[in-house]
Amino acid sequence: MRILIIALGTRGDVQPMLALGLALQQRGHPVTLLVSSNFQAWVESFGLQVAIARVDIQQLMLSDQGNDWVKHGANPAKQMQAMRRLLEHHALTMIEDAWQAAQHCDVLISSFTSDTFAVTLAEVLGLVHISAPLQPAMLATRSGPSSVAPLLENRDTWLNYWFGRLVIEPFPWLIGGKFLNQFRQQQLKLPAQTRAEYLQRLRQTTIIQGFSPALIPHPHDWPANIQTVGFWRLPPDETWQMPAELEQFLAAGPTPIYIGFGSMTGANPDAFSELLLKAVAHSGQRAIIQTGWAGLGQIELPKTVLRIGAAPHEMLFRHVKAAVHHGGAGTTGASLAAGLPTVIVPHLGDQLRWGQRVAALGLGPKAIPRNKLTVERLAWAIAQAANTPSMQHKAQAMVNILQAEQGISRAVEIIEQRMQT
Structure with a gap:
């Protein structure tokens, strides 16, 4: 049929x-x-x-x-x-x-x-x-x-x-x-x-x-x-070639976190990028920022932050320690399938629900709605996701559950x- x-x-x-x-x-x-x-x-x-x-x-x-x-x-x-x-x-x-x-x-x-x-x-x-x-x-x-x-x-x-x-x-x-x-x-x-x-x-x-x-x-x-x-996920694209710039960034320091908001747009992406950079600096982490549809990261970046374009989450998430994203169903599934503590910044719709459930299950800190996002709140959430052993253990345990489904x-x-x- x-x-x-x-x-x-x-x-x-x-x-x-x-x-x-x-x-x-x-x-x-x-x-x-x-x-x-x-x-x-x-x-x-x-x-x-x-x-x-x-x-x-x-x-x-x-x-x-x-x-x-x-x-x-x-x-x-x-x-x-x-x-x-x-x-x-x-x-x-x-x-x-x-x-x-x-x-x-x-x-x-x-x-x-x-x-x-x-x-x-x-x-x-x-x-x-x-x-x-x-x-x-x-x-x-x-x-x-x-x-x-x-x-x-x-x-x-x-x-x-x-x-x-x-x-x-x-x-x-x-x-x-x-x-x-x-x-x-x-x-x-x-x-x-x-x-x-x-x-x-x-x-x-x-x-x-x-x-x-x-x-x-x-x-x-x-x-x-x-x-x-x-969740319904595509098989990992094992043919994906990591860009040389990304490979060099990963080798230059501690494992970074991932930040990306996919299809979520905004009227002032540069101001949003500034907020993200300040939060990353306050958290003490290194970060990979994916530009997405909003065009994030199109400003001067410190050496501790790398901007990248399109890349398959299933492959990229193997090289980071935590994920910050908007909480779309697909991205949430991908970050949890990779065993990553997840910080959700919901913008609209069901993203709010995914943020609530991730926090309720101890897979990430409390979600921060986009309209309430501040440097201090995001820096605290990033630090929690990157440094809390119980969160990391629960995120790793979720991998086996999702694979078995x-x-x-x-x-x-x-x-x-x-x-x-």
Whole structure:
């Protein structure tokens, strides 16, 4: 059966879906990924087919609207407003591209960025639909540790459940439901869908959560059609050649820490870079700063700090002692799989949740939201991650747990079972 994976988002959204698609194709299933054009060559290098989405996620994140989203991401109300402003310009294009790509498939795999409209596409086209979120599904649970946004973090209580029903579950629909119904009515000539109808269909969908239940445990009160299987990671790129400058830097002193914020942008990257450099100096560590989409580190650097461009985390993380990053699901999985104590500086969305769980499990210090980041707070967190033996031991113990989960193999098994029903 032909499989379409909707992988609309940043590299952190695309890479796990690429890993899943590669595993499915190796099982003999033709796979197409719907991605932004800036990911086309990379995805095709793995032998997968690509459907091009017209919305360039990188340019979107670098726009004033994207910077505004990042700036206000720690505030749920402002985050919702910023996301709706982004979708006002791009949502219908995204849905139309998915609709066109879905004409040529039998199985549709969506995630948080596409579930709202994928439910309709699968229903109208008669496709097998599987939701594969990379963060906890936006569904209610009594379990605090399991919820994407619990009211009471460490409690199993109906207060968490009803907060989920009243606040968490409506969130995606409040952001994207309007645009879905425009598409349904204008292009499909179908009646508008209600939030209740959408949620009922989503709850009946096979949902495979692509992260570790050791980090965010699987809810005990969810039905069997929802499962949590482990992170989806690409095999390490053993052909990667370390740049000579990086090799020389590593040999010139103690093991450094890693700092990188991936696709997270900002209106003033130089000022942010200055803050990072001061925190590194105060912590007494050496550091590798990855430029990312924001263009960090484009200022004069001390000899104790090296700026690098793109590099595979699976290889780079073998050469550092701790990681500082934004807490995207993919980067969090990569740093923990490498056994690194992790400092999370969440900017928006589920990054806040990953930061909470990393701290709760003793895998890193308390997260510092981007809007509360200071030199002193970051320097203290870096020192904790780099120098706390208990944190280092727990991070190393997590490596074996994550390796044993075999998240991709389990996901492929569930998908193939669903394709046969």
